Amino acid sequence: MYKENNLSKNQQIIFDLINKSSEPLKAYTILFNVQKKGIKAPPQVYRALDKLVETGKIHKIESKNAFVACRNSGCEISKATAFSICESCEMVDEINDAKLTKYLTSFSDKKGTKYKRFNLEFFGLCKKCK
Amino acid sequence: MYKENNLSKNQQIIFDLINKSSEPLKAYTILFNVQKKGIKAPPQVYRALDKLVETGKIHKIESKNAFVACRNSGCEISKATAFSICESCEMVDEINDAKLTKYLTSFSDKKGTKYKRFNLEFFGLCKKCK
DNA sequence: ACATATATGTAATAATATAACATTTATAAG
DNA sequence: CTTATAAATGTTATATTATTACATATATGT
Ligand SMILES: [Zn+2]
Ligand SMILES: [Zn+2]
Ligand SMILES: [Zn+2]
Ligand SMILES: [Zn+2]
Numbered sequence: 001m002y003k004e005n006n007l008s009k010n011q012q013i014i015f016d017l018i019n020k021s022s023e024p025l026k027a028y029t030i031l032f033n034v035q036k037k038g039i040k041a042p043p044q045v046y047r048a049l050d051k052l053v054e055t056g057k058i059h060k061i062e063s064k065n066a067f068v069a070c071r072n073s074g075c076e077i078s079k080a081t082a083f084s085i086c087e088s089c090e091m092v093d094e095i096n097d098a099k100l101t102k103y104l105t106s107f108s109d110k111k112g113t114k115y116k117r118f119n120l121e122f123f124g125l126c127k128k129c130k
Numbered sequence: 131m132y133k134e135n136n137l138s139k140n141q142q143i144i145f146d147l148i149n150k151s152s153e154p155l156k157a158y159t160i161l162f163n164v165q166k167k168g169i170k171a172p173p174q175v176y177r178a179l180d181k182l183v184e185t186g187k188i189h190k191i192e193s194k195n196a197f198v199a200c201r202n203s204g205c206e207i208s209k210a211t212a213f214s215i216c217e218s219c220e221m222v223d224e225i226n227d228a229k230l231t232k233y234l235t236s237f238s239d240k241k242g243t244k245y246k247r248f249n250l251e252f253f254g255l256c257k258k259c260k
Numbered sequence: 261a262c263a264t265a266t267a268t269g270t271a272a273t274a275a276t277a278t279a280a281c282a283t284t285t286a287t288a289a290g
Numbered sequence: 291c292t293t294a295t296a297a298a299t300g301t302t303a304t305a306t307t308a309t310t311a312c313a314t315a316t317a318t319g320t
Contacts, residue, residue: 008286008298027276041301046277051298062192063249065276065307084239095239103233107252109214109225115254119193122237124245138267138317157307171270176308181267195276195307 007057013037014048015069018058024066024092053078061085061092063121072096079117080105086126095122136185143167144178145199148188154196154222183208191215191222193251202226209247210235216256225252 007015013034018025025033031045039045049067052058056078058067063085070078071094082095082104100120108114137145143164148155155163161175169175179197182188186208188197193215200208201224212225212234230250238244 010299039299042277043279043301044299047298062251084243084245093239097239100237104250107230109223109227109252111257113214113254113257115214115252117253118250119253120234120248120250121192122239122245123247123249124243127241127243140268169268172308173270173310174268177267 006055008048008051010039010044011048011051013039014045015052015057018052018067019069021069023090024061024064024068026064026066030067059083059094061121062119063123064090064092066092068092068094070094081118082120082122084122084124084126086129087123088125088129091126091128093126095120137187138178138181140169140174141178141181143169144175145182145187148182148197149199151199153220154191154194154198156194156196160197189213189224191251192249193253194220194222196222198222198224200224211248212250212252214252214254214256216259217253218255218259221256221258223256225250 014030017030017033027042027045027049030049031039031042034045039048049058049060053060053067056070058069059078059081060067061083068083080101082097082100084093084095085091104118104120106114107118144160147160147163157172157175157179160179161169161172164175169178179188179190183190183197186200188199189208189211190197191213198213210231212227212230214223214225215221234248234250236244237248
């Protein structure tokens with residue numbers, strides 16, 4: 001049967017919040033902001049986050065323990081992610097560069113091993129902060 | 131005056147532990163293992179870790195909140211790091227690939243911005259686990 | 261000897277994340 | 291519709307990771 005919307009209630013609430021945020025959100029910031037919607041405890045937040053990461057709707061910025069909505073319609077599987085992170089204002093942008101993705105996806109190390117997933121974080125100053 | 135060894139006592143103890151480990155170590159694992167040497171509290175561990183990361187002697191594996199010794203004599207500044215991480219056995223290897231480093235160091239995004247630092251984590255299966 | 265920066269020791273607490281278990285809701289099959 | 295199964299939710303407690311704050315000590319340069 002055809003499924004109109006694949007997000008559950010909590011997942012949708014949390015996705016909406018992250019999606020409309022201009023900056024990465026931390027789990028407990030999310031928790032605080034969705035308590036008015038009935039989501040009261042950490043596990044509810046973390047479970048939704050896990051699912052959203054798993055399906056590529058959001059990504060975790062590992063160096064910040066924070067989450068951003070995916071801005072790249074081509075990466076539902078979340079296996080090839082790259083971000084630019086401003087060291088001054090904390091701004092994060094998802095990088096969508098086909099050449100970069102191709103280069104890294106096809107990268108093989110000295111033993112010839114290839115990898116099925118990567119995450120790349122660039123750090124510097126954004127345009128505003130330069 | 132000439133300085134023989136640039137690590138303080140706590141820094142040296144903690145570096146030695148990480149350096150002889152075959153796997154990434156977490157802060158509280160480190161704490162547990164150096165208590166016999168007189169390091170008794172988290173701030174002592176985290177301060178040493180911060181300094182060691184800052185000087186490039188160790189690196190933090192962000193996706194694991196764990197630390198490995200630098201195996202790449204050329205990256206004292208810790209501004210261009212890449213790792214391969216086995217999803218099965220947790221093994222981590224630092225990647226030292228001049229071409230990759232060059233490619234990423236000279237990468238500029240669509241707005242022409244260049245970045246002064248990056249961290250790249252590849253995920254897959256190591257030779258043993260394949 | 262003095263000033264300054266770096267490192268240490270210690271207690272308390274903050275921030276991030278998971279375990280465990282009961283219950284409910286959605287989906288699919290018979 | 292009924293039943294079986296999987297997915298999601300609610301709730302309490304706890305585990306793990308990291309920092310604040312403040313007192314003291316050690317190293318470094320003049
Ligand atoms: Zn994406
Ligand atoms: Zn900025
Ligand atoms: Zn290194
Ligand atoms: Zn392995």
